[in-house]
Amino acid sequence: xxxxxxxxxxxxxxxxxxxxxxxxxxxxxxxxxxxxxxxxxxxxxxxxxxxxxxxxxxxxxxxxxxxxxxxxxxxxxxxxxxxxxxxxxxxxxxxxxxxxxxxxxxxxxxxxxxxxxxxxxxxxxxxxxxxxxxxxxxxxxxxxxxxxxxxxxxxxxxxxxxxxxxxxxxxxxxxxxxxxxxxxxxxxxxxxxxxxxxxxxxxxxxxxxxxxxxxxxxxxxxxxxxxxxxxxxxxxxxxxxxxxxxxxxxxxxxxxxxxxxxxxxxxxxxxxxxxxxxxxxxxxxxxxxxxxxxxxxxxxxxxxxxxxxxxxxxxxxxxxxxxxxxxxxxxxxxxxxxxxxxxxxxxxxxxxxxxxxxxxxxxxxxxxxxxxxxxxxxxxxxxxxxxxxxxxxxxxxxxxxxxxxxxxxxxxxxxxxxxx
Numbered sequence: 367x368x369x370x371x372x373x374x375x376x377x378x379x380x381x382x383x384x385x386x387x388x389x390x391x392x393x394x395x396x397x398x399x400x401x402x403x404x405x406x407x408x409x410x411x412x413x414x415x416x417x418x419x420x421x422x423x424x425x426x427x428x429x430x431x432x433x434x435x436x437x438x439x440x441x442x443x444x445x446x447x448x449x450x451x452x453x454x455x456x457x458x459x460x461x462x463x464x465x466x467x468x469x470x471x472x473x474x475x476x477x478x479x480x481x482x483x484x485x486x487x488x489x490x491x492x493x494x495x496x497x498x499x500x501x502x503x504x505x506x507x508x509x510x511x512x513x514x515x516x517x518x519x520x521x522x523x524x525x526x527x528x529x530x531x532x533x534x535x536x537x538x539x540x541x542x543x544x545x546x547x548x549x550x551x552x553x554x555x556x557x558x559x560x561x562x563x564x565x566x567x568x569x570x571x572x573x574x575x576x577x578x579x580x581x582x583x584x585x586x587x588x589x590x591x592x593x594x595x596x597x598x599x600x601x602x603x604x605x606x607x608x609x610x611x612x613x614x615x616x617x618x619x620x621x622x623x624x625x626x627x628x629x630x631x632x633x634x635x636x637x638x639x640x641x642x643x644x645x646x647x648x649x650x651x652x653x654x655x656x657x658x659x660x661x662x663x664x665x666x667x668x669x670x671x672x673x674x675x676x677x678x679x680x681x682x683x684x685x686x687x688x689x690x691x692x693x694x695x696x697x698x699x700x701x702x703x704x705x706x707x708x709x710x711x712x713x714x715x716x717x718x719x720x721x722x723x724x725x726x727x728x729x730x731x732x733x734x735x736x737x738x739x740x741x742x743x744x745x746x747x748x749x750x751x752x753x754x755x756x757x758x759x760x761x762x763x764x765x766x767x768x769x770x771x772x773x774x775x776x777x778x779x780x781x782x783x784x785x786x
Contacts, residue, residue: 395423396712399492401472403428406498406681406697408784413705415463421713425466434525437694443533444566458786475655494708498681499649501555507645509620518623519640535639542577543638549584550643555683555692557590562728568603582609583630585617597759598730648684662686667744668720669707679704688748695724720744727773735770
């Protein structure tokens with residue numbers, strides 16, 4: 367985080383114009399609206415406001431007054447962290463960075479007039495617009511399930527009340543009961559996330575309900591960090607977890623939320639808790655703006671600009687950008703590139719070639735962490751992977767503990783980077 371911060375602070379000295387003519391002295395400040403206050407949006411708003419030193423008027427539109435990180439929410443399910451430790455406010459963004467934080471829903475975008483309409487009826491004008499809305503779910507992706515069923519079969523893939531509900535259901539399971547997960551198809555938010563969740567649910571059940579079983583129906587033939595998760599499941603939770611991949615019918619699944627039943631490739635299974643994680647798509651505001659192709663919003667990696675509107679930038683999970691996974695770290699990294707590009711367009715500050723990085727940590731057991739990550743650069747076609755790394759099976763306990771502790775430091779660093 368410190369390297370990235372120094373890198374971006376150095377941009378303030380740049381004088382080369384890029385992308386568009388800078389604002390003229392004496393005119394009204396250029397206006398940037400950021401929709402979505404997560405790892406992408408909060409970071410972009412903060413860096414634009416901070417590094418422009420008041421030259422740009424920044425408004426952040428976010429309906430929630432408290433942001434709960436989706437990353438690390440699995441650790442709450444596992445009994446490792448509290449919900450309060452995942453909660454963050456927008457107070458410092460407003461008080462220390464001069465950002466106008468508006469708690470409302472964005473419900474309309476007029477790209478010609480460059481306005482955003484809020485649910486409360488107000489319209490906000492912009493010179494540049496940044497969208498970082500995260501994910502929504504694809505209707506009908508899992509037969510028998512839609513968001514009207516989310517209180518009986520929670521997705522818990524947007525952190526907050528859904529996460530608390532899922533944990534309460536797990537803790538209320540009968541002894542020897544069954545927890546089921548319907549895993550999502552690619553691409554989706556946080557590729558290792560469902561399997562870290564399986565590990566953390568097992569971690570909780572091992573303590574509170576050791577004869578319980580976990581059943582995973584997965585439409586994929588393989589999954590992120592599979593060898594590492596399988597090693598951990600065998601080591602920490604032997605005999606508890608049954609994973610059914612696409613080869614064995616894991617992709618042919620329907621649910622009955624009222625009866626708490628799964629049908630897996632024609633076989634009906636009664637369960638006690640069911641976590642349905644459906645197929646995903648870009649947050650709805652991207653569809654409203656008309657900047658999606660299929661389920662996602664295509665962008666150029668050089669600036670994170672929409673390929674359909676040069677005045678709109680899209681970050682994080684909502685994007686179709688190339689090789690980067692959909693993760694909080696990715697969104698934070700992309701936000702800094704977008705912030706640099708927006709400042710260059712509106713104030714004439716210098717643009718540097720876009721560079722990106724990502725690491726995804728997963729807790730698989732007590733003091734047992736694994737990770738995967740990579741560095742990326744922008745090409746004309748996509749954000750392309752340059753180099754990567756991954757934990758190895760068989761690592762000793764000291765290294766795994768150090769990896770877990772590294773993840774704690776990253777969490778503290780990224781949330782400070784987001785909110786100040």
